[in-house]
Amino acid sequence: AQSVTQLGSHVSVSEGALVLLRCNYSSSVPPYLFWYVQYPNQGLQLLLKYTSAATLVKGINGFEAEFKKSETSFHLTKPSAHMSDAAEYFCAVSDGGYQKVTFGTGTKLQVIP
């Protein structure tokens, strides 16, 4: 069985500050890992994905994530937060089989002006 744990249901940062959203995974096979963003009353949008190529993955809107097998982590970062980054972020894992994806419980990011 696969799962992800997101540490912190709410994170607040100042505009221009570093964004760090934490995700740890559990998977019995080499995982595929994803970060999705969800704006209010919208579906989820794929930010970035790890698929066993480079361990540092760059995504849209300046976000990136690093896959660390030894720590079973896939934390999401952005050097400088923008007001438009305020949203809910979901970490997710897939076993690469028929692509069923399991989502974490989400982290709501607040950006303070």
Added chain:
Amino acid sequence: DTGVSQNPRHKITKRGQNVTFRCDPISEHNRLYWYRQTLGQGPEFLTYFQNEAQLEKSRLLSDRFSAERPKGSFSTLEIQRTEQGDSAMYLCASSSSGTGIDGYTFGSGTRLTVV
């Protein structure tokens, strides 16, 4: 292609009524997924289609729920005899076949409120 389309966007129904939601995936995607999201939670897997075949159904899906994907194109999710606990956002996603590296493309969801 305009992405994954879900209709309606919002549905308010009385307890005990039946409701049906529709999802139109990206045309070249042969995999289609339904998820349910309640407030403060991540999406939970409900069911999955490859073309017209329903390959997995979550234990979350009681006998009141049924999903179809005739001809492997659009899909419908029906809830019979709705209960207040069915109130949630129902999300549809699609992806192309392959090794699972593509991730999903989600629709905007259908928000169901059972009163």
